[in-house]
Amino acid sequence: MNKRIQAKLKLYKLIYSGFPTCSYAKLHIQDNECKIETDGIFKTLYIDYRGNARIINNLPDGYEIGFIGKKIYIRNLMGRRLKNDSVLFRFEDNFNPKRGNIIGWDLSNTEIQIINNNNLEIISGSRTKVEDYTNEFYYNDTEFTPAPTLLADTIDDNVVKGLYTSRPFPDGYTGYYHYYPDEKIFMTGRTPSNQSMPIYTNKSAKKSPRNIKTLNKIAKRIQQDNVKKGLDVVSLDKSDELNTKRVKIPEVEKTYILPDTEVEAEKGKTIEKTRTSKGRTERTDKGKY
Secondary structure, eight states: OOHHHHHHHHHHHHHTTTTTOOEEEEEEEEEEEEEEEEESOOEEEEEEESSSSSEEEEOTEEEEEEEESSEEEEEEEOOOOOTEEEEEEEEEEEOOEEEEEEEEETOOEEEEEEHHHHHHHHHSSOOOOGGGTOOOOOOOOSSOOOOOOOOOOOOOOOOOOEEEESSTTTTTTOOEEEEEETTTEEEEESSTTTTTTTOOOTTTTTHHHHHHHOOOOOOHHHHHHHHHHHHOOOHHHHHHHHHHOOEEEOOEEEEESSHOOOOOOOOOOOOOOOOOOOOOOOEEEEOOO
């Protein structure tokens, strides 16, 4: 490791030294729920698992959840503390966690102790006496092997909610926002709503056919959720036309790293983009909803 990297790591640890380090971590699995117990604030949590994972997200605002192969990652984007025994997520199918670790804000690495009560209940309820099997009739395995099923690992809702920034985006927006990881789209507001508007990270994004198609998809998703909740439906485009007001902001150079370099390192790549906000505009709405 060269001196430049060592200096950056030292500075990083100094900046985030205020976050309590996780000296231990336990993951409790019971009744198809996954709970965390720890004494610190983690930056990223990883869980390696076997089987299929159909995740029902229960994370609070400021947390992102996703998959990297057969690994679940949970990122704490706002540095918030989780209460012990907080339910991270619920799951369906044959989700079986094998190991995990926590990365702290000081870049410490803590191994997670996994307590899988689901497996203990299965073992305790199984037959243990030899005579229990004396009347079993075994067929040829090849005749009755079920066809393999390829079930996709899914998360019911991976939208990252409750984010906040006082540093302007390239289009000048500051305030509460939320993020769609699959579409890589930022939207105004703490949570998705009829008043949510796109936050443009570059000048060409607003007129990009691909971006417009993605925004229409998100608008439809918001409308469907509103229908389920019995709320009124408002067109995303109309909302943008009615509520957007912009003023020019001075030239400022900013560096954005999206997604997090730590998670991207797991995928074998790092995305880092430097943008200049010259000629861009600022929204006067400050994301209060």
